[in-house]
Amino acid sequence: MSIRRLPSELVNRIAAGEVVERPASAVKELVENALDAGAMSVSVRLSAGGLDLIEVTDDGCGMSPADMHLALERHATSKLPDDRIEAVSSFGFRGEALPSIASVARLTLESRVSGGDGWRLTVDHGEAAGEGPASLPPGSRLRVEGLFDKVPARRKFLRSPRSEYAACLDAVRRLAMARSDVGFRLEHDGRMVLAVQPQDTPARVAALLDRELERHGLGIDCVRDGLRLAGVASLPTFNRGMADHQYLFVNNRPVKDRLLVGSLRAAYRDLLARDRHPVAALFIEVPGDEVDINVHPAKTEVRFRDPAAVRGLIVGGLRAALDEAGHRSAAREQFAQAAAWQVEAVERIEPAAALSSLFDAPAPGGAAVMDRPATFAAPMGRAQQAEPVAPGTRYPLGVARGQVAATYIVAEAEDGLVIVDQHAAHERLVLERMRRAGGEGKVAPQALLMPEVVELDEPDCDRLETAIAELAGLGLEIERFGSAAMLVRATPAPLGSTDCKALLSDLAGELAELGTALSLRDRLDHVAATIACHGSVRAGRILSVVEMNALLREMEVTPHSGQCNHGRPTWVKLAHADIEKLFGRR
Ligand SMILES: Nc1ncnc2c1ncn2[C@@H]1O[C@H](COP(=O)(O)OP(=O)(O)OP(=O)(O)O)[C@@H](O)[C@H]1O
Ligand SMILES: [Mg+2]
Secondary structure, eight states: OOOOOOOHHHHHHHHHHHHOSSHHHHHHHHHHHHHHTTOSEEEEEEEGGGTSEEEEEEOSOOOOHHHHHHHTSTTOOSSOTTSOGGGOOSSOOSSOHHHHHHHSSEEEEEEEOTTSOOEEEEEETTEEEEEEEOOOOSEEEEEEESTTTTOHHHHTTOOOHHHHHHHHHHHHHHHHHHTTTSEEEEEETTEEEEEEOSOOHHHHHHHHSOTTHHHHEEEEEEEETTEEEEEEEEOTTSEESSTTSEEEEETTEEEOOHHHHHHHHHHTGGGSOTTOEEOEEEEEEOOGGGEEOOSSTTSOOOEESOHHHHHHHHHHHHHHHHHHTTTOOOOOTTTTGGGOEEOOOOOOOOOOTTOOOTTSOOOTTSOOGGGOOOOSOOOSEEEOOOOOOOTTOOOTTOEEEEEETTTEEEEEETTEEEEEEHHHHHHHHHHHHHHHHHHTTOOOEEEEEEEEEEEOOHHHHHHHHHTHHHHHHTTOEEEEOSTTEEEEEEEEGGGOSOOHHHHHHHHHHHHHHHTTSSOHHHHHHHHHHHHHTTOOOOTTOOOOHHHHHHHHHHHHTSTTTTBOTTSOBSEEEEEHHHHHHHTTOO
């Protein structure tokens, strides 16, 4: 077979396969062009999810008639004046979006530079289909009709207009977040679905995602090793069942990158259940030579020179912000009905010296206080005389008044009634204890009477073996025992009695997943979380008033105590005014 050069039309069609996958990709390319042209306002009009019509109008610099012809040629771009891709700050640089779109649809360009006359140019599936004067204000209007009408292979893979519309909306949202200084409008089948004026980024993100984010989000802004992370991330308790509200940007370019998504997930790891996802818009800034943006025709993926540093930035930056948020909890809407349940940051107070003995290592031969099972039948609700509170002492979570269903602590705070889920709260406290003590490598071990042999497969044993020293610092003392088993000599004291087999196999899985990309410190953090999940006060244990108060005081000074390790709130508060409302006194 002889080799031949392909005609340019076919080349464009082939490129279109990568660049224009569905209507949303055409929307993305056209809006990016409008932004690159310096537009301050961009309007998008769609019919049938973009399948029938996509029209993007901007007030940017416009093009002369000669440039309009050039714009439709492959590899013709105004955006690479000095051949340095790594220095590019525009969205586009490949010079192939317009010719690609023009090869799989009917494309009409209308454009006018300020001071010039307007011109119109139509190309139908790669063939010139007329041109002439047009009247429009300075700027450009690009219209794409009948996308993929003559490309049945591609048309077959399209989904319903509804889901194509959803993808278009997502594409516009991403770009509208990247450029909060520009106004955007999106109209679908005659209905205005999005309209935003220039504003600051947090306000833009909240306007596009969820207004509640302004209340339940954390502002992030940190710099590490010359890399910067900024944006908004939700409190763990403000989570979703899908990871669809996660918007990531590298040097202001919207990207869908596995490393970044994985890092976001890792930062919330012990704060959320596996099937819950945070809401976030994160902007990562890295020097141009640290990232390659030219690895994907649609430019939605990037490659970092030092992925571990980027991961460290995201995990570290988010953790610091989450730590600072302390024990704020965003009780979910069902709690917040009728605005009854108050959710707010309670002021931190200094830990009292003689806090609790709840977590201390058990005395030899005796069980730890919290591990004593409830063996006697107690009344379901108990109220006790509160201890006198020293004047001037402020307890944000209140003074314990009793326990309900052997599961909830009821406390009276100065401004309302507090209900604490003792199991969820304790699980959190165990983790934070482990984390603190683990950082210094001194979680107390509790020796087993008889060392236990745990059988695991060989790679799991290898992984655990490399972490023996780390784990010892967390109170877990293990040794290699032949090729496919480990010997457990001691378990972390704060856990109480533990299922060693389950613990070790979870840890091995955790270590496999973390790989070596994380620093020792970050790894310890994850491992501590895995360990903490294995031991905690169950619901159903009767607590004395002293124990309840100790738990409350500990929560007040413990970071993240507002949510359990799975993102559920650990406490809720009913303010006095809300109690009055419930009884119709207000
Ligand atoms: N809305 C617009 N306003 C002004 N000029 C535009 C507009 N759209 C396109 N252009 C011009 O047409 C050229 C070609 O656009 P096209 O999208 O095909 O390539 P690109 O943006 O340079 O690179 P990429 O293929 O990476 O998007 C651009 O470089 C720009 O000069
Ligand atoms: Mg472009």
